[in-house]
Amino acid sequence: MEHTRWLDEDEQQTWRAFLAAQRLVSDKVERRLQAAAGMPQAYYEILARLSEAPDRTLRMSVLAESALSSRSRVSHAVARMEESGWIVRRSCPTDRRGQLAELTDEGLRVLEAAVPDHVESVREAVFDGLTRDQQAALREAMEAIVAHLSERPGWPVTGDSGPDGPDAARAS
Structure with a gap:
């Protein structure tokens, strides 16, 4: 039987402060974004990730990974944003199983x-x-936690330049 490390x-106190801060910040930002832009934080994150990607395009799997979300959750969100004309999906030209999400001009405007x-x-x-100084300490602490918990050594994911990504399609 394992020994509990209490x-x-x-x-x-640190754990409780972390939970309270995380919830308060998330709630404040989410409510304000919903009120001002009519979208949840998850949609904003997806749009922002796409806006920063080469040709405003990422593989759906990379988009999910970069947003630290499940593929099904991102797929559902992208489908909703597709209905609004903010994103278009298309098949990956180098991998028929892969799908690409591209930020449209309307999505960029939004x-x-x-x-x-x-x-x-x-x-x-x-x-x-x-x-x-506190901002630097917070960043250092959060980066340490992400490094400790992240399953992907290159987090944060910022692009899709793998062998089957859009960059590879342009290069061939």
Whole structure:
């Protein structure tokens, strides 16, 4: 039988503070994004990831991985955004099983309209309450947690330049 490694008092306070902060920040940003842009944070994240990708296109699997979400959840969200004309899906030219998601001009317009208020809500929720030293410490701590928990050594995923990605299709 394994021995339980109980949290000490400091660890318990840190854990509870982390949970409270994560929930408060997520709730504030989500509510404001819904009110201002009419979209959930998950949609914003997908649009932002696509806007940063070469040709505003990513494989669906890479999109899910970069957003730290399941493929089915991302597929459902992309389908909804496809209905709105924000994203188009198409087959991967080098892999018939793969699908690509591409941010449309309309999707980019919607994202660009949402960005200023979203950035302000993130600034108010997180950065306005911290000094530069605290921001650096927070980033360092969060990066350590991500590195510890991430199954992919190259996180965050920022593009799709693998052997079957859009970059490979353009190169051939």
